[in-house]
Amino acid sequence: MRHRLKDVAERAGVSVKTVSNVVNGYLHVRPDTRARVEEAIAELNYRPNLSARHLRKGRTGVIALAVPELDIPYFAELARHVVTAAAEYGWTVLVDQQAGGRREQERVVAAGISDHLIDGLIFSPLALTAEDLASLDGTPMVLLGERVDHGPADRVVIDNVTAAREITDHLIRLGRRRIAAIGAQRTDEGASARLRLAGYTEALRAAGLAYDETLVASAAAWHRADGAAAMRGLLTTGVRPDAVFCFNDTLALGALRALHEAGLRVPEDVAVVGFDDIEDGRFSVPTLSTVAPDKEQIARLAVELLANRLDGDRAAPARALKAPYRLELRESTRS
Template sequence: MRTTLRDVARLAGVSPKTVSNVVNGYLHVRAETRVRVEEAIVALNYRPNLSARNLRLGRTGVIALAVPELDVPYFAELARHLVAAADALGWTVLVDQTDGVRERERQVIGGIRDQLIDGLVLSPLALTAADLAERTDATPMVLLGERIHRGPADHVLIDNVAAARDATAHLLGLGRTRVAAIGAQRSAAGVTARMRLRGYRSALTAAGIGYDERLVAPTPQFHRAEGAAAMAELLDAGARPDAVFCFNDLLALGALRTLAERGLGVPDDIAVIGFDDIEDGRFSVPTLSTISPDKRQIAGCAVDLLHRQLRTGAAGRADADGGPQEVYADYRLIARESTGASTPPVRSVQAAQAAQAVQTVQTVQAAQAVRSVQPGRALPSGSSSPSDPSTSAVSPVPPAVPGTPSI
């Protein structure tokens, strides 16, 4: 026989209405009562009728995730984590691809699917603050990434300037003095690239090394082919770096290909570090050192912010009484073979992920990320971000990212 809401209420010693309040995530239930109800739900293996609940609340139980490119591993891995976080709330995720085109992103925020979804998580590349200001759709929304700082919507990102500074400092710490950068972009959409270039320059300044534009290779996109071509251009121009910071892992994988074709050793001749910690980097030869954003935490925070917006009815803001939240997720530096760290053989993806979990420097449990928006790191609208342009160009490196070797 199917367990009913009344069965849960009887075991927990509360009214059916209280059980309903817990299931629907209402905030006014006392903590001890909530625990009792949740324990009864687990004990009886109760499964709420989500269709009935959504119909009653006027919701679909579906949220959307819109990203620029699904064939970029970072976004695919992020989508996997977001689907898992949404599933914990009984939500289904509709995944959309914008190709980073402004008009497509405008359509997404304009309510093109407002009859289908309860909320939107968007990683924009071309959208502007003016586009958001003109938005009339009331669907709850959370932004991801570096585009549109301190806008009208809740926002989850990492400190790209600090992370890029750490990556460059890692190379400098190996005794390398001619550190190149691959991935600079001059387009208006290249906010991420500009932040990572700023971090790169900051690390050089801190080390007393002058900025040499000949060591900076722009790329139109962050793909393998562009990384391979940029590495070839640096070598053909006679720049001959002894280390390279690539602004994402795909660029780094392309650079590794060119270096192998030219007969140059990594890291003996040229050390290489990337950014994003995609799975391919754990299996490349050599394995790729990288900056690893906490994708699980980013996804969990985004889903939690949407959940809060749905509970408070404040579209775009989890805090109905305050401004939009800007949440900085954790990252860590992983040193692998491409910068001289020894990497044990990887027997399976699960083994690699388990080893990473053990050596995580900045640990944040997935459940914690879903329940709360990283206490102490959520910045109200108008606050300075960790790498606000108004602050000093050389700011302290976060102490919890030492670049511990791992796989």
């Protein structure tokens, strides 16, 4: 039998309105009254009818998270944090994959996926521009990443340039001078790649090291196989780096494999760093030094921004919030 607010009110000896105030977290309820209501809720195993609550507000209680690829562990880990943060608002999260950065498919997502299906969207686009988003009039949205650096939607970002500069500077401080970079992308969709390449270049310049195009390997995708192929390509052309900055951890895991196959020791012969701090990197051999974005904070900030849009002024100027990161220095850069 599913108990109702009325049942809880009768058990606690208070009004239905008082129970509603406790359930909704209103602060003006007296502590002794709140304690009686919470005890009654526990005794009856009462669970709020979230569907009814959302319907009263004209909502579905469903938001969407759209990411480029779930095959990349960073996005899978981020999705888990978004689901956790959204649950605090009673929201269900629909996860959508936008593989390949197809502009028209991203436009469908940005427009709200389907009428009346979702209340809001957290979106990491690859192909859409600020002009594309400005032409849409619909679902409240929060963007992740740097693809749209100015536009009509709230954004959560990290400082990719500074983070890339710091992890490259870590390699320089170790005495490494021929530092390769894996993951460069020249396409419009490669916003993160361009920023990380810029940070890498800035660190070299600050240390008085020349930028060497032969040490920079492109990767159309950022999977393990792409990292391994790029590393093999550098080695077979005669390039012999003493360190490698891979633009994400899956590229770095592939590079580690290629270095092992070539009989090179990490970090003794070649130090390796990545970006994202995925769980796999904590269990690789050697464990992977990396830039660790605060994925939990990214998710929480995105959900909070979306909640503010849904409950507040949807016409207010867009905000850009910056999430923190740290360097995780592990075995791949220290003997």
